[in-house]
Amino acid sequence: MKYINFNNAGSSRPFSGVNSAISNFLDVEKKYGGYFATEKYQEKLNGFYNNLSRLINCRNEEISFSSSTTLAWNIFFNSFEISKKQNIIIFENEYGSNLIYFKKQNLNLKIVKINSNGKVCCKDLKKKIDKNTKIVCLCHIASQCGERIEVERIGKLIHSINPNILFVVDACQSIGQIEVDVKKIDCDVLVGSGRKYLRGPRGTGFIFIKNSIRKKLKPLILDLKNTKFSKKGLKVSKANIFENFEYSPALKIGLSKAIEKINLLGIKKIEVDIAKKSKFLRKKLERFNHITFFENIEYLTGINTLRIHGYSSNQLYQYLLSKKILTSISSCSSSSIYFKKKKLKDVLRISLHQYNTFDEICYLIKCLIDLIKK
Numbered sequence: 552m553k554y555i556n557f558n559n560a561g562s563s564r565p566f567s568g569v570n571s572a573i574s575n576f577l578d579v580e581k582k583y584g585g586y587f588a589t590e591k592y593q594e595k596l597n598g599f600y601n602n603l604s605r606l607i608n609c610r611n612e613e614i615s616f617s618s619s620t621t622l623a624w625n626i627f628f629n630s631f632e633i634s635k636k637q638n639i640i641i642f643e644n645e646y647g648s649n650l651i652y653f654k655k656q657n658l659n660l661k662i663v664k665i666n667s668n669g670k671v672c673c674k675d676l677k678k679k680i681d682k683n684t685k686i687v688c689l690c691h692i693a694s695q696c697g698e699r700i701e702v703e704r705i706g707k708l709i710h711s712i713n714p715n716i717l718f719v720v721d722a723c724q725s726i727g728q729i730e731v732d733v734k735k736i737d738c739d740v741l742v743g744s745g746r747k748y749l750r751g752p753r754g755t756g757f758i759f760i761k762n763s764i765r766k767k768l769k770p771l772i773l774d775l776k777n778t779k780f781s782k783k784g785l786k787v788s789k790a791n792i793f794e795n796f797e798y799s800p801a802l803k804i805g806l807s808k809a810i811e812k813i814n815l816l817g818i819k820k821i822e823v824d825i826a827k828k829s830k831f832l833r834k835k836l837e838r839f840n841h842i843t844f845f846e847n848i849e850y851l852t853g854i855n856t857l858r859i860h861g862y863s864s865n866q867l868y869q870y871l872l873s874k875k876i877l878t879s880i881s882s883c884s885s886s887s888i889y890f891k892k893k894k895l896k897d898v899l900r901i902s903l904h905q906y907n908t909f910d911e912i913c914y915l916i917k918c919l920i921d922l923i924k925k
């Protein structure tokens with residue numbers, strides 16, 4: 552029996568065709584060397600922008616390829632000044648690495664409540680936005696809790712209060728599993744990773760920067776790719792502004808292939824399918840009082856977190872591993888605010904993807920029931 556991957560929120564199994572697209576390119580590199588190989592593959596490399604812009608509904612030049620969400624996040628925040636007077640608004644589901652950045656920079660943070668039903672407390676958000684609010688950052692789906700946040704509603708609300716506030720969306724866990732449309736969300740910046748629900752290779756990600764805010768940004772790393780010398784001084788490129796000269800074309804081609812597959816399948820279909828699978832899991836286990844799930848069933852995505860009375864998350868993880876089921880543990884480090892509020896040390900995370908079958912989910916359910924009945 553093969554291992555079943557229910558750690559898609561960590562890293563999913565790449566789509567078929569992704570690894571071969573990468574190795575085909577590496578073979579070309581082997582034959583010609585890296586530079587001529589990229590010349591030969593220029594069209595395929597440009598395909599990355601076509602595929603991603605189609606998926607998130609933006610323009611090609613608004614995208615920069617990156618190696619991870621965290622890198623994209625950091626290069627964005629390092630590209631403009633935030634004064635001590637200004638504030639940044641985040642929410643109670645904020646991701647650990649993003650929190651580390653804010654802490655390191657000692658930025659003036661305000662944290663908006665997420666209600667116990669999984670919805671953003673709009674009253675609290677309205678109260679916290681003031682004339683010094685520069686940025687609002689929101690995780691579309693958190694790493695440690697799979698409730699789907701209504702980013703479209705929040706985007707509209709923020710910009711109706713002040714159109715100059717930058718709305719930054721962390722789509723690391725949502726991209727590839729639910730619709731992410733930057734126009735509908737009305738966001739200025741959006742970041743995501745390739746290895747999770749997009750089913751691309753590790754070491755890939757991207758950042759979207761809305762054309763209209765580009766002039767406000769001064770990329771931290773300037774080089775021959777994004778900058779030219781001109782008589783008036785340095786001229787930063789208008790397109791793909793956070794890209795530098797050196798990167799991995801093989802991985803970019805792999806990510807492009809994965810996004811092409813998502814576009815072919817249709818994100819709406821994937822979204823419905825994943826939610827159906829999570830709902831199935833929840834319904835089959837709802838009669839067992841020993842199990843506590845932490846997501847509101849109304850806002851389910853592929854990420855389901857739970858605890859089972861009498862077992863630690865590590866015991867659950869090890870037990871499922873012995874049954875060849877891969878899951879993960881989310882703990883305080885992934886979101887200190889969330890775990891503190893919930894008064895939890897950790898939870899077991901089961902993250903389903905579309906490629907997971909109902910048979911696999913039934914096997915998981917059987918293993919969990921066997922454990923409870925022991």
Ligand SMILES: Cc1ncc(COP(=O)(O)O)c(C=O)c1O
Nearest residue numbers: 619620621646693694721723744
């Ligand atoms: C919500 C969220 N944001 C950001 C990240 C960081 O992504 P990366 O590890 O690709 O930098 C993660 C990783 O799991 C995440 O879940």
